[in-house]
Amino acid sequence: xxxxxxxxxxxxxxxKFFGPFQAVKDVSLNVAKGEIxxxxxxxxxxxxxxxxxxxxxxxxxxxKIFLDGRDMTGVAPWDRPVHMMFQSYALxxxxxxxxxxxxxxxxxxxxxxxxxxxxxxxxxxxxLVPYATRKPHQISGGQRQRVALARALARQPKLLxxxxxxxxxxxxxxxxxxxxxxxxxxxxxxxxxxxxxxQEEAMTLSDRIxxxxxxxxxxxxSPGEVYEFxxxxxxxxxxxxxxxxxxxILERQTGQLRLSVPALGGEVMARDVPGLSEGQEAxxxxxxxxxxxxxxxxxxxxxxxxxxxxxxxxxxxxxxxVILPSGVLVQAHAVNATRGGEAARVADWDDRVWISFAPSxxxxxxx
Ligand SMILES: Nc1ncnc2c1ncn2[C@@H]1O[C@H](COP(=O)(O)OP(=O)(O)OP(=O)(O)O)[C@@H](O)[C@H]1O
Ligand SMILES: [Mg+2]
Numbered sequence: 001x002x003x004x005x006x007x008x009x010x011x012x013x014x015x016k017f018f019g020p021f022q023a024v025k026d027v028s029l030n031v032a033k034g035e036i037x038x039x040x041x042x043x044x045x046x047x048x049x050x051x052x053x054x055x056x057x058x059x060x061x062x063x064k065i066f067l068d069g070r071d072m073t074g075v076a077p078w079d080r081p082v083h084m085m086f087q088s089y090a091l092x093x094x095x096x097x098x099x100x101x102x103x104x105x106x107x108x109x110x111x112x113x114x115x116x117x118x119x120x121x122x123x124x125x126x127x128l129v130p131y132a133t134r135k136p137h138q139i140s141g142g143q144r145q146r147v148a149l150a151r152a153l154a155r156q157p158k159l160l161x162x163x164x165x166x167x168x169x170x171x172x173x174x175x176x177x178x179x180x181x182x183x184x185x186x187x188x189x190x191x192x193x194x195x196x197x198x199q200e201e202a203m204t205l206s207d208r209i210x211x212x213x214x215x216x217x218x219x220x221x222s223p224g225e226v227y228e229f230x231x232x233x234x235x236x237x238x239x240x241x242x243x244x245x246x247x248x249i250l251e252r253q254t255g256q257l258r259l260s261v262p263a264l265g266g267e268v269m270a271r272d273v274p275g276l277s278e279g280q281e282a283x284x285x286x287x288x289x290x291x292x293x294x295x296x297x298x299x300x301x302x303x304x305x306x307x308x309x310x311x312x313x314x315x316x317x318x319x320x321x322v323i324l325p326s327g328v329l330v331q332a333h334a335v336n337a338t339r340g341g342e343a344a345r346v347a348d349w350d351d352r353v354w355i356s357f358a359p360s361x362x363x364x365x366x367x
Contacts, residue, residue: 006069008033008191009054009159014063016049016215023049025215026063031208036185036192038202040238041212047195050212051161054193055084068158078107083157087164089148091136097147098123098132104154122150125184142173146180153188163195178204199239203227211235227287233365236285243330244285247364249276257364259284263328269301270362283365290361291332293320293346294354303356306330308347318345322355330355 007030016024024046031037039047052058054065056077065072072080083104091100102119110118123129126146131139136147145165152160165181166174182205185192196202202209203223210220211234219226219235230236233244245263252258252272259268261284268284276282297303309329310321320332332355334346347353 007031008068010066012064012066014050014053014060014065016053016058017061023215027217029210029217029220031191031193033191034189035207036182036194036205038194038196038206038209039212040196040199040202040209042197045212046215047212048163051084051163051193051195054159055082055161056080081158082161083152083155084161085148085152085163085165087167089144091144091147093136096133096135097128097139100136100147101150101154104151108155118154122154125153125187126150141168142177145169145177149184153190157190159191159193161193164197165194166201174201181205211238230363230365233283233285233367236363236365240287242285242287244283247282247284249278249280249282251278252276256359259364263324263326264304265324265326266304268362269359270364271360273364273366276364276366280366283367285363285365286357286361288331289333290357291330292356293322293332293334294356295347295351297354298356301359302362303354305352305354308349308351308353311345311347311349313345320347322353
């Protein structure tokens with residue numbers, strides 16, 4: 001058992017080399033019991049390799065993994081309280097749904113009766129009781145995903161590793177299944193580590209996310225933290241869309257930074273970020289939904305005048321492309337809160353407008 005205060009899973013300075021190629025670079029992270037933790041990153045960034053080391057299919061080149069207080073070095077996959085669910089689901093085509101689920105219990109020392117009741121419990125958990133005797137090809141993709149999940153949970157692992165669990169599903173089904181996955185996690189209390197390259201999926205599912213790039217963990221935080229407080233241009237770009245401009249830090253005041261941003265044609269006030277110094281080159285980044293558009297000059301700092309070049313009406317909101325005197329185009333959204341159709345929009349083609357953003361919405365990055 002993990003000692004009090006000890007994280008359930010502790011990954012300490014894990015690296016993995018395949019020959020001269022380093023697939024995982026000095027990764028350290030902790031996962032708490034009962035958490036849904038996501039590894040998010042593009043193709044080839046080392047997500048599956050990290051999972052395989054947790055499951056014991058691959059030995060780290062250096063570093064250690066502690067699970068529930070126990071050092072996993074040299075512990076075989078089947079001796080770990082871990083189950084890995086592969087992207088392909090790996091169901092047996094000739095076995096029924098219930099046989100597939102029961103397969104995971106084959107080597108468990110429990111009575112046939114106990115096994116049957118565990119399978120039943122799992123069928124109920126994933127709502128597949130009516131499909132128990134069907135074969136995998138006689139059920140839908142989403143149902144197959146649930147069979148794989150039930151099989152993974154049947155052995156009651158302490159840690160479930162899911163590699164792109166929803167990748168085979170279409171968009172609508174994916175969204176629904178995300179909520180099912182969360183509800184099953186809550187009911188079982190099993191700790192989940194989910195690999196995904198889909199940032200929306202990571203945001204929906206996770207308590208915390210590790211954003212990875214080229215074998216490294218760039219940032220770990222809650223969905224809100226990585227979205228609102230990205231620590232690098234990579235994370236800011238990877239999570240959601242963002243507009244960024246080169247900037248120079250002019251002055252640090254209490255809690256605020258004053259920046260020169262030539263693309264905006266002026267100075268910007270932003271929330272202070274530790275570790276930046278006066279005179280330093282930096283990046284100013286703003287989420288499109290934080291950019292406001294208005295006909296009249298708004299109060300306060302960070303207001304810039306421009307001309308509407310393009311606009312698109314989407315029903316629930318409108319998108320404006322505003323050209324600034326520097327020639328830079330910025331995008332701003334305006335929510336269509338009143339029901340006036342196209343006539344209710346803030347501005348028209350070629351109108352002079354103001355775009356503005358709150359100092360607290362301005363993200364300053366040191367690169
Ligand atoms: N057994 C291996 N031998 C050599 N290189 C490997 C091996 N396994 C993985 N790699 C390399 O390590 C890197 C990371 O691979 P990994 O499968 O962990 O990526 P991933 O983040 O899961 O990507 P994807 O999203 O495409 O599944 C890749 O460049 C891959 O080619
Ligand atoms: Mg992978």
